[in-house]
Amino acid sequence: MVTSVNRLKLIWxxxxxxxxxxxxLALPGARKPIGQKTLLLREKRASTEDLELSxxxxxxxxxxxxxxxxxxxxxxxxxxxxxxxxxxFKGKTEISGVYLAEILRALDIPEKDTLIAxxxxxxxxxxxxxxxxxxxxxxxxLRINGKQTAQWPRTxxxxxxxxxxxxxxxxxxxxxxxxxxxxAQIPNGVLELRFLEEEEVFNAIHPRGDFAAGSPEMxxxxxxxENCFRCHNxxxxxxxxxxxxxxxLGRVAQNNxxxxxxxxxxxxxxxxxxxxxxxxxxxxxTLSTLTTYFQTxxxxxxSK
Ligand code: HEC
Numbered sequence: 001m002v003t004s005v006n007r008l009k010l011i012w013x014x015x016x017x018x019x020x021x022x023x024x025l026a027l028p029g030a031r032k033p034i035g036q037k038t039l040l041l042r043e044k045r046a047s048t049e050d051l052e053l054s055x056x057x058x059x060x061x062x063x064x065x066x067x068x069x070x071x072x073x074x075x076x077x078x079x080x081x082x083x084x085x086x087x088x089f090k091g092k093t094e095i096s097g098v099y100l101a102e103i104l105r106a107l108d109i110p111e112k113d114t115l116i117a118x119x120x121x122x123x124x125x126x127x128x129x130x131x132x133x134x135x136x137x138x139x140x141x142l143r144i145n146g147k148q149t150a151q152w153p154r155t156x157x158x159x160x161x162x163x164x165x166x167x168x169x170x171x172x173x174x175x176x177x178x179x180x181x182x183x184a185q186i187p188n189g190v191l192e193l194r195f196l197e198e199e200e201v202f203n204a205i206h207p208r209g210d211f212a213a214g215s216p217e218m219x220x221x222x223x224x225x226e227n228c229f230r231c232h233n234x235x236x237x238x239x240x241x242x243x244x245x246x247x248x249l250g251r252v253a254q255n256n257x258x259x260x261x262x263x264x265x266x267x268x269x270x271x272x273x274x275x276x277x278x279x280x281x282x283x284x285x286t287l288s289t290l291t292t293y294f295q296t297x298x299x300x301x302x303s304k
Pocket of ligand 1: 275
């Protein structure tokens with residue numbers, strides 16, 4: 001039998017326990033374990049449709065790699081939109097998925113200073129800096145017209161879109177640099193998201209030397225950062241699809257500027273087997289800023 005004194009004691013103890021629980025939650029510096037409640041991170045890939053996560057993952061060592069399943073990504077807040085202007089899709093297409101911003105939130109990764117790289121099965125790499133995310137709200141696509149992305153046939157060939165792609169409700173270029181209009185970053189075959197320090201990534205390809213805003217070096221930089229960097233790497237940053245790093249491009253720009261510019265405009269005219277897509281819309285002024293920019297890298301030691 002519980003006496004009234006004991007009952008009082010019990011109430012008092014329960015209160016103390018509740019207080020202790022509140023305090024431990026509010027403890028400064030207590031690290032919220034990632035993955036729980038938000039996204040479950042696995043150490044091993046369990047399916048070809050798992051999304052690989054790497055880079056700066058809070059609470060994990062720098063080289064840690066984790067995996068998240070398609071069904072766990074579906075548990076995050078979803079957005080569904082009808083897309084009409086994404087060349088990955090034919091005609092009006094309903095896509096649903098997760099804003100990249102939502103993935104940052106679920107992983108407790110700060111929005112500020114974080115660049116997200118989306119890495120594809122062919123080592124193509126799309127980049128989502130802070131400003132791009134704020135202006136264009138990229139979506140990691142989990143479903144296309146109600147079907148899982150991997151099961152949706154690719155429009156350009158017989159392949160599939162792979163586990164993931166990135167799209168937008170709509171895309172309007174925010175600026176132009178000469179003949180270059182800001183391009184939508186819409187990779188398919190995305191296997192991995194890598195979270196990087198934005199400044200570190202951009203420093204790797206910042207023109208070597210001091211150049212004023214609006215100089216050819218800085219204009220070329222802006223184009224190269226969004227275009228060339230998807231396939232050409234600078235050290236570990238950028239796409240590795242071309243396996244031809246920035247320092248090599250710098251040497252070609254320096255030693256053979258005419259060939260360099262012809263290659264950008266129409267690679268197949270220089271090398272009939274070229275896989276690089278051409279950029280026929282680039283006029284002479286645009287090509288020239290790219291050459292001037294890459295020449296600043298011509299004396300860099302070769303890097304992989
Ligand atoms: C979609 C991927 C892709 C993009 C984007 C891309 N490249 Fe390439 N690039 C390649 C590949 C792949 C090669 C290797 C040769 C080939 O197959 O064309 C290459 C080769 C080159 C070469 C030939 C070098 C040599 O001496 O053989 C130059 C120059 C070059 N790229 C410059 C650029 C510049 C400058 C940009 C940005 C304006 C750029 N590329 C954007 C994929 C790309």
